[in-house]
Amino acid sequence: MIYEGEYKGEGLKIGIVVSRFNDLLTKELLDSALDCFKRHGVEDIDIFKVPGAFEIPFIAKELAKKGNYDAILALGAVVKGETYHFELVANEVAKGVAHINLTYETPVIFGVITVDDEIQGLDRAGIKSNKGFEYALATLEMANLKKKLK
Numbered sequence: 321m322i323y324e325g326e327y328k329g330e331g332l333k334i335g336i337v338v339s340r341f342n343d344l345l346t347k348e349l350l351d352s353a354l355d356c357f358k359r360h361g362v363e364d365i366d367i368f369k370v371p372g373a374f375e376i377p378f379i380a381k382e383l384a385k386k387g388n389y390d391a392i393l394a395l396g397a398v399v400k401g402e403t404y405h406f407e408l409v410a411n412e413v414a415k416g417v418a419h420i421n422l423t424y425e426t427p428v429i430f431g432v433i434t435v436d437d438e439i440q441g442l443d444r445a446g447i448k449s450n451k452g453f454e455y456a457l458a459t460l461e462m463a464n465l466k467k468k469l470k
């Protein structure tokens with residue numbers, strides 16, 4: 321028997337946690353994710369804005385703890401700078417989101433792009449493709465797959 325989640329959004333409640341740091345990129349990721357959700361029938365979406373990607377896991381954890389979202393999408397953009405901050409932030413956000421997935425019952429999709437520079441970021445946030453749409457599809461798939469495991 322093969323189980324996989326459909327891209328069906330009707331009746332789903334979705335939470336989005338999006339960081340404002342590098343919002344030239346993150347607002348494009350958010351717009352494309354919202355476009356995807358709406359075109360797949362999602363009508364119940366809550367959006368939570370945080371200062372930077374490092375703050376994403378805290379809010380995503382709080383939402384997962386509430387247990388009333390079918391899935392949570394974490395959106396952010398970590399751009400390599402001159403300092404080592406990039407690695408610290410990127411690693412901790414990934415670890416934090418992974419931990420929430422293994423601790424609570426709500427799928428949390430890691431939609432944080434990590435790029436060397438803004439151009440690479442723009443390539444992934446609208447020029448060549450928009451990862452926001454892809455991450456939203458993954459969110460729909462995981463929300464529907466989880467329903468099948470009940």
Ligand SMILES: O=c1[nH]c(NC[C@H](O)[C@H](O)[C@H](O)CO)c([N+](=O)[O-])c(=O)[nH]1
Pocket residue numbers: 339341342371372373374375396397398399400401405406409
């Ligand atoms: O979302 C990001 N936050 C970044 N830093 C801020 C961090 O997420 C926290 O908001 C901040 O450290 C306060 O906790 C970034 N860099 O510094 O490179 C970055 O590229 N992206």
